[in-house]
Amino acid sequence: MGQTVDAGVATAPAPAPPRVTQRSLGRRLMMRPEIGSLVGVILIYIFFFVVASPFRSTASLATILYASSTIGMMAVPVALLMIGGEFDLSAGVAVTTSALVAALFSYNLNLNIWIGVLVALVVAVGIGFINGYLVVRTRIPSFLVTLGTFLMLQGLNLAVTKGVTGAVASQDVSQMTGFSSAATIFASSVPIGPVSVRITVFWWILFIAISTVLLLKTRVGNWVFSVGGDANSARAVGVPVNKTKIGLFMVVGLMAWFVGMHILFSFNTVQSGQGVGNEFLYIIAAVIGGCLLTGGFGSTIGSAMGALIFGMTTEGIIYAGWNPDWFKFFLGIMLLLATVLNAYVRQLASRR
Amino acid sequence: MAVETKPVTAKEPLVEMRDVGKRYGNIRALSGISLRVRAGEITCVLGDNGAGKSTLIKIISGLHQHDEGELLVDGEDVRFTSPRDALNRGIATVYQDLAVVALMPIWRNFFLGSEVRQPISRARLLNTGFMKTTSRSELLKMGIDLPDMDQPIGTLSGGQRQCVAIARAIYLGARVLILDEPTAALGVKQSGVVLKYVAAARDAGLGVILITHNPHHAYMVGDHFVLLSRGEGKLDCKRAEITLDELTRQMAGGDELSALAHELER
Numbered sequence: 001m002g003q004t005v006d007a008g009v010a011t012a013p014a015p016a017p018p019r020v021t022q023r024s025l026g027r028r029l030m031m032r033p034e035i036g037s038l039v040g041v042i043l044i045y046i047f048f049f050v051v052a053s054p055f056r057s058t059a060s061l062a063t064i065l066y067a068s069s070t071i072g073m074m075a076v077p078v079a080l081l082m083i084g085g086e087f088d089l090s091a092g093v094a095v096t097t098s099a100l101v102a103a104l105f106s107y108n109l110n111l112n113i114w115i116g117v118l119v120a121l122v123v124a125v126g127i128g129f130i131n132g133y134l135v136v137r138t139r140i141p142s143f144l145v146t147l148g149t150f151l152m153l154q155g156l157n158l159a160v161t162k163g164v165t166g167a168v169a170s171q172d173v174s175q176m177t178g179f180s181s182a183a184t185i186f187a188s189s190v191p192i193g194p195v196s197v198r199i200t201v202f203w204w205i206l207f208i209a210i211s212t213v214l215l216l217k218t219r220v221g222n223w224v225f226s227v228g229g230d231a232n233s234a235r236a237v238g239v240p241v242n243k244t245k246i247g248l249f250m251v252v253g254l255m256a257w258f259v260g261m262h263i264l265f266s267f268n269t270v271q272s273g274q275g276v277g278n279e280f281l282y283i284i285a286a287v288i289g290g291c292l293l294t295g296g297f298g299s300t301i302g303s304a305m306g307a308l309i310f311g312m313t314t315e316g317i318i319y320a321g322w323n324p325d326w327f328k329f330f331l332g333i334m335l336l337l338a339t340v341l342n343a344y345v346r347q348l349a350s351r352r
Numbered sequence: 353m354a355v356e357t358k359p360v361t362a363k364e365p366l367v368e369m370r371d372v373g374k375r376y377g378n379i380r381a382l383s384g385i386s387l388r389v390r391a392g393e394i395t396c397v398l399g400d401n402g403a404g405k406s407t408l409i410k411i412i413s414g415l416h417q418h419d420e421g422e423l424l425v426d427g428e429d430v431r432f433t434s435p436r437d438a439l440n441r442g443i444a445t446v447y448q449d450l451a452v453v454a455l456m457p458i459w460r461n462f463f464l465g466s467e468v469r470q471p472i473s474r475a476r477l478l479n480t481g482f483m484k485t486t487s488r489s490e491l492l493k494m495g496i497d498l499p500d501m502d503q504p505i506g507t508l509s510g511g512q513r514q515c516v517a518i519a520r521a522i523y524l525g526a527r528v529l530i531l532d533e534p535t536a537a538l539g540v541k542q543s544g545v546v547l548k549y550v551a552a553a554r555d556a557g558l559g560v561i562l563i564t565h566n567p568h569h570a571y572m573v574g575d576h577f578v579l580l581s582r583g584e585g586k587l588d589c590k591r592a593e594i595t596l597d598e599l600t601r602q603m604a605g606g607d608e609l610s611a612l613a614h615e616l617e618r
Binding site: 031213216217218219221222225226229230233234235236237238239292296297 | 413415435436439445447452453454455456460463464465466467469476477478480504
């Protein structure tokens with residue numbers, strides 16, 4: 001804060017020659033949240049390109065993109081939520097919940113699978129709403145609120161699945177009416193030349209594009225930055241802080257539904273215990289991509305970079321023939337490096 | 353209570369408080385407060401820490417509601433339920449620490465909560481070009497020359513941030529400007545700059561309520577002075593009715609200060 005008398009700043013009544021000139025292009029680029037992760041993506045790509053020959057083929061590029069997209073799609077709303085100043089630890093299991101709801105509901109009531117898909121949509125967005133409502137009403141940190149819903153959903157997933165099917169997985173839905181059309185939308189592959197690319201890659205790119213326009217070019221995007229940057233200031237100038245935050249949690253729910261549908265229609269059956277731990281991968285992707293944990297700064301393009309780093313590292317270690325046990329170790333290093341870089345960038349940003 | 357009745361003047365007060373009181377549980381934060389602000393005038397609210405200054409502005413700006421008395425805007429009894437209500441009536445508040453979101457660019461801060469959008473044919477997207485040029489030219493009008501509207505507002509000095517917030521309120525059509533301790537965290541020169549913009553706002557025809565605990569700053573620009581002490585109005589007078597020395601003495605505790613000075617005499 002301006003505690004001191006800063007000679008030179010704000011002195012002259014006459015328009016003095018501007019002391020602060022237009023910042024250089026380099027400095028402005030440095031200020032973009034995703035720039036550090038972009039450098040990381042390039043370095044890691046070059047690294048695996050050199051050490052692992054199978055990594056170089058276009059087919060493996062498609063595999064990497066697919067692995068990245070499954071994390072990256074969820075990282076988009078998780079990044080938005082983080083920019084808005086909140087966390088959602090239930091995001092990983094909410095994906096499983098929505099897949100289970102769709103499968104169990106339509107299979108056991110013998111309905112068209114699309115009905116289950118729609119019910120799952122309502123449930124997933126509803127979970128997001130409850131998370132958001134609890135956070136803004138109780139003012140308990142979202143870390144704790146969503147840790148609670150995380151545990152509750154984890155328990156529900158197991159208990160309800162076992163209660164309905166007598167097993168730990170949902171029944172196979174591949175023979176049900178509506179399956180093929182749903183599978184086309186959520187889990188098909190698109191041939192591009194010699195390789196076939198999973199459709200989630202294209203959905204992912206679409207979601208990044210939509211969210212980027214939303215963040216930078218709409219009124220709601222402005223509100224997202226402001227509620228994460230300083231909720232009290234935002235409220236004082238008339239920003240609907242609570243609605244914005246609840247909306248962000250609902251977007252996480254919406255995407256959990258989408259990714260849940262992808263899992264259901266690519267595997268035909270859903271393991272009730274899966275998804276646990278993925279919430280951290282989403283958060284890691286967002287943080288590596290330049291989102292500040294404290295909110296108010298970040299981008300979804302950055303989260304895509306974070307997801308790409310995740311995808312390249314998981315697949316690259318396999319292509320290089322290394323023990324995949326090392327993967328988490330590398331991910332940890334990436335996270336630490338990204339955090340240090342982000343802190344540095346933020347320091348640059350707040351320096352005159 | 354030394355609240356006198358004012359002769360009716362030609363100009364209707366934009367905002368008037370009549371015997372306003374506020375309780376937090378069994379704590380009486382304010383009682384029997386009256387003040388007026390007219391267009392083109394600055395009403396200074398003075399008081400020590402805990403005197404009730406913050407509660408008073410929170411009532412006018414819509415963050416809290418009063419329990420007793422009346423709050424009149426344009427002569428109409430109102431009760432705000434949110435800052436948005438107050439803003440819609442043309443009452444804008446610039447908080448000392450809540451003025452801006454530090455990490456956001458200047459132009460986004462300038463239009464926060466009142467973003468300018470393009471027509472439906474352009475999907476109601478933000479009109480960023482307009483907002484950037486307008487925020488720059490509005491700041492230039494107040495004599496703040498900032499070439500880069502994309503720089504985070506946190507990179508500006510405290511005084512400049514206050515000025516951006518004041519310029520924003522004026523541009524967005526505020527008729528009443530409430531300034532919460534705008535000079536509290538600032539050095540001498542920056543305080544001067546901020547006071548200059550406060551005067552500029554008055555000259556632009558706004559009614560200004562300036563909250564401060566600095567009688568020197570208040571006396572430089574004020575037309576009316578309201579002094580709060582422990583939640584009650586201790587003084588309410590026009591500029592012509594009081595000298596700076598008397599205002600300072602009253603502010604510092606009046607007779608209590610004389611007693612203290614006597615005690616400390618060496």
